[in-house]
Amino acid sequence: MENFISVHDAGNIDALVAKALQYKAHPFSDSSLGLHKRIGCLFLNPSMRTRLSTQIAAQNLGMDAIVFNVGQEGWALEFEEEAIMSGSTVEHVKDAAPIMGRYFDVLAIRTFPSLKNREDDYSELFIRQFIKYAGIPVVSLESATLHPLQSFTDIITISENFKEKRTPRIVLTWAPHVKPLPQCVANSFAQWINAWGQADFVITHPEDYELDRQFVGKATVTHHQDQALKDADFVYVKNWSTYEDYGKIYCNDPEWMLTNEKLKLTNNAKVMHCLPVRRNVELSDEILDGPNSLVTEEASNRVWAAQAVLSEILDPKI
Numbered sequence: 001m002e003n004f005i006s007v008h009d010a011g012n013i014d015a016l017v018a019k020a021l022q023y024k025a026h027p028f029s030d031s032s033l034g035l036h037k038r039i040g041c042l043f044l045n046p047s048m049r050t051r052l053s054t055q056i057a058a059q060n061l062g063m064d065a066i067v068f069n070v071g072q073e074g075w076a077l078e079f080e081e082e083a084i085m086s087g088s089t090v091e092h093v094k095d096a097a098p099i100m101g102r103y104f105d106v107l108a109i110r111t112f113p114s115l116k117n118r119e120d121d122y123s124e125l126f127i128r129q130f131i132k133y134a135g136i137p138v139v140s141l142e143s144a145t146l147h148p149l150q151s152f153t154d155i156i157t158i159s160e161n162f163k164e165k166r167t168p169r170i171v172l173t174w175a176p177h178v179k180p181l182p183q184c185v186a187n188s189f190a191q192w193i194n195a196w197g198q199a200d201f202v203i204t205h206p207e208d209y210e211l212d213r214q215f216v217g218k219a220t221v222t223h224h225q226d227q228a229l230k231d232a233d234f235v236y237v238k239n240w241s242t243y244e245d246y247g248k249i250y251c252n253d254p255e256w257m258l259t260n261e262k263l264k265l266t267n268n269a270k271v272m273h274c275l276p277v278r279r280n281v282e283l284s285d286e287i288l289d290g291p292n293s294l295v296t297e298e299a300s301n302r303v304w305a306a307q308a309v310l311s312e313i314l315d316p317k318i
């Protein structure tokens with residue numbers, strides 16, 4: 001594996017899931033693989049799960065993990081080519097990234113979209129520039145449009161929790177939120193579920209929250225949440241802001257929050273969310289604290305997803 005930026009870097013998803021589950025069963029089975037290797041984890045934005053799980057995964061493989069909160073502690077980076085740097089940015093990525101390429105063996109980066117200019121965000125300039133100038137493998141810890149480690153984790157979690165010999169019905173539902181959030185978790189989940197190809201996949205959201213068609217693929221899309229939830233085996237809950245009129249909140253109807261009453265429409269569905277979650281805005285207490293919630297299990301699987309990916313970068317086997 002050269003980089004890990006999207007599902008296109010994953011190769012055989014089932015094989016990668018199997019590898020992650022092997023690490024879950026035997027966390028230290030490859031504890032020498034990363035000996036004397038170093039991963040730099042750059043955060044331009046906040047994180048809890050991604051930061052900790054990636055560090056633990058690296059340490060399980062014997063790697064040193066160094067976290068650098070660039071957004072708070074580093075020089076403000078410029079990403080545009082030929083920029084005249086007379087504004088707030090202090091250092092160009094084409095100067096910083098090659099140095100990181102000398103310090104580290106793998107570079108992992110978290111950056112969020114601006115939600116101001118769709119073309120800029122969807123060009124994934126930050127990640128592309130690090131790949132261009134670092135000269136070492138780059139892992140996305142969430143980018144402007146995608147969150148591949150989260151989505152890989154989600155498929156691991158679904159695989160563990162569905163043992164029937166039929167196709168699961170998986171529903172991605174929009175949920176209300178107080179702030180405009182990126183589309184990246186929803187984009188990425190759709191991209192991975194489509195590539196996995198082992199689900200009856202439905203996306204439901206209010207009008208005006210259509211996602212980019214390149215990620216929706218062949219999923220069924222409906223504005224009627226009740227219809228979507230019928231017979232669902234898994235309900236993935238996530239807010240996102242508008243894609244067409246970019247980065248806005250239109251409808252924020254609290255009726256879209258998942259409740260136990262709505263869960264009755266499903267096939268006793270397991271409920272997933274990437275976290276952090278706004279309780280009783282995005283998801284109700286009764287769901288999060290109830291028996292159908294997979295959120296803690298899902299977040300704990302982030303370690304094995306990251307460990308499988310780092311292992312494939314250090315020593316490709318799949």
Ligand code: CP
Pocket residue numbers: 046047048049050051142150274275276
């Ligand atoms: N789900 C997720 O990426 O969590 P953090 O933002 O805490 O890393």
